[in-house]
Amino acid sequence: MKPAAALSLTLCMNVAVVVTLVGQVASQGMISPFPTWPPDGNIPERLQNNYVFLGPRMGEIIVSYPAVLDNPNQTGRRTFTFELHNQVEPTFTVQMAQGSNGVYAYDYLLRNGRSAKQSIRTWSFVGPVDDAGFSVSRQGWSATKTPTARLQQIALPNVSQGGSAVIFYAGDGNEIPPGGSLDAFRVTSTYVPGFTTAFVKSGSVFDLPSELPTAVGDQVGVLAKPQWDSRVVVLLGPRFAPDSSTQAIAADFHIGISRLIQTGALSGDSPFVKAALAALAASIESGGSSTVGEIVRLLPKPSSGLEGEIATAMQISPK
Numbered sequence: 001m002k003p004a005a006a007l008s009l010t011l012c013m014n015v016a017v018v019v020t021l022v023g024q025v026a027s028q029g030m031i032s033p034f035p036t037w038p039p040d041g042n043i044p045e046r047l048q049n050n051y052v053f054l055g056p057r058m059g060e061i062i063v064s065y066p067a068v069l070d071n072p073n074q075t076g077r078r079t080f081t082f083e084l085h086n087q088v089e090p091t092f093t094v095q096m097a098q099g100s101n102g103v104y105a106y107d108y109l110l111r112n113g114r115s116a117k118q119s120i121r122t123w124s125f126v127g128p129v130d131d132a133g134f135s136v137s138r139q140g141w142s143a144t145k146t147p148t149a150r151l152q153q154i155a156l157p158n159v160s161q162g163g164s165a166v167i168f169y170a171g172d173g174n175e176i177p178p179g180g181s182l183d184a185f186r187v188t189s190t191y192v193p194g195f196t197t198a199f200v201k202s203g204s205v206f207d208l209p210s211e212l213p214t215a216v217g218d219q220v221g222v223l224a225k226p227q228w229d230s231r232v233v234v235l236l237g238p239r240f241a242p243d244s245s246t247q248a249i250a251a252d253f254h255i256g257i258s259r260l261i262q263t264g265a266l267s268g269d270s271p272f273v274k275a276a277l278a279a280l281a282a283s284i285e286s287g288g289s290s291t292v293g294e295i296v297r298l299l300p301k302p303s304s305g306l307e308g309e310i311a312t313a314m315q316i317s318p319k
Contacts, residue, residue, distance in 0.1 A: 033222055037062045052219040059087045059117070063220060069213035082208060085201035085229050088120050089113025089178075094236050094309055096193055098316045103133045104193065106237055108185040110200075112176045118202035120176040124226075125198040126151045127166035128238055133190040136166055140174035141185075143167070154227050155197040155234045158255050163196070175202075187238060193313035194239025194249060195256030199230035234259060236313050247288030249317060250295070254280040257310065271300040272307050276314075292317045 037053040038044065043064065051065040062081050067074035093109040112120045127145055128134055136143035149165035168185060176182050212220065223229055234256060240249055257277060260266040266273050276299055283290040296314035 034061075034219075037064075050219070051216045052223070055081060059084045061220075061223065063208075063212075063216065065213065065216045069215065080209065082206050083118075084223065085118065085203045086231050087117035088200055088202055088231055089116040090120060090123070090198075090200040090231055090233055092198070092233060092235055096236065096309075096312055096316060102242070103188050103190055104238065104316070106187040106189070106193075107183070108187070109181060109183040110176060110185060111181040112178055114179040116178040119178065119180075120200055121170045121202050122168060122204060123198060123200040124151065124165050124167040125235055125237055126153055126163040126196045127187075128189060128191045128241070129164050131189050131191055131238070131241075133188060134238070135188045136168070136186070138168060138182075138185045140171045142169045142171065143185075151197065151199070151226065153197045154199075155232045156195060156255060156259055158259075159195075159252070189238035190242060191238035192240040192242065192244065192249060192317050193236055194252040195259075196235050196237045196239050198233040198235040198237075199226040200233060201230040234263075234265070236309055242318070245288055246291050247284055250280045250283045250288060250290075250292055253292055253310070253314065254284060260306070265306060270303065270307065272302040272311070275299045276310075 032054060034052050034054055035047055035050055037055055039056075043050070051063060053062045053064065054060070055062045060081055060083060062079065064077055064079040067076050067078050070078065089112055091111045091113070093111075095107045097105050099105065110120065110123065129147060134145060136145060144167055146165045146167060149167075150162045151165045152162040153159040166187070170176070174182070206220070206224070208220065226232070239252060254277060257266060257273060257280075261268045261273065268274065276295070279290070279295045279298065280292070283292075283295060292314040293316075296311050299311070302308045302311040
């Protein structure tokens with residue numbers, strides 16, 4: 001038997017890039033590891049070794065397994081449901097500035113959409129592994145960087161580099177309800193701005209029986225992975241060590257902007273976006289001949305919101 005508690009993993013942008021368990025396909029193109037629950041409730045022979053199913057409601061999980069797995073003398077099936085923690089609708093706004101000491105400040109405002117079904121109680125992002133100037137804070141929330149807990153850049157498929165888990169947890173009464181927002185999430189870092197991945201959710205522990213058969217627990221445990229139990233967001237944040245190459249930073253901006261076009265967060269027809277992609281590509285191909293700070297000075301004026309935030313991140317980059 002596997003204790004259910006062991007199955008949970010603890011873990012300004014204007015649009016979320018979402019990975020939500022919907023039917024059998026997640027919105028970033030990942031195939032769900034679980035089948036849908038049969039409408040008639042009868043599990044076909046080919047699915048007899050599947051114990052976890054996608055329910056008919058958004059975010060609903062149905063667990064059903066032979067009772068004999070609990071007790072050899074029992075018959076029938078044990079069936080129960082629970083909800084994932086990804087029924088939130090996060091959007092971020094970030095203000096960035098570089099201090100005279102070379103430390104960057106990132107100040108986030110986090111909103112939860114009106115049609116969200118859950119309150120936001122925790123969020124995390126892929127942060128720097130080694131950064132002596134790193135700190136995180138938000139009054140009423142606990143905040144920490146966990147160097148031993150690594151997260152991957154799930155929102156940016158072409159970026160393989162992971163990093164430390166930077167995690168915020170809401171204190172009692174400080175969660176963000178549907179339609180609400182909260183600012184003053186502060187991150188300071190010596191790392192240069194770039195695109196990273198954030199994970200936003202309503203909690204960390206599934207509502208499960210105290211014990212499950214090991215075979216069942218192993219399947220449920222897959223759902224604790226952040227790509228399934230969180231809304232996944234492309235975020236501007238601390239990304240590159242000060243000695244990173246000009247070419248690497250330009251490539252990161254090109255990948256991030258391209259990804260945001262794919263998700264509909266940016267318009268590929270925008271003069272600012274088109275010119276930025278072309279100039280970044282030229283810099284990458286020439287081995288980093290132009291810094292992103294030099295590039296942004298020659299671009300058309302960005303629109304307010306997301307384009308403006310990207311322009312600010314480029315402007316304050318030293319390379």
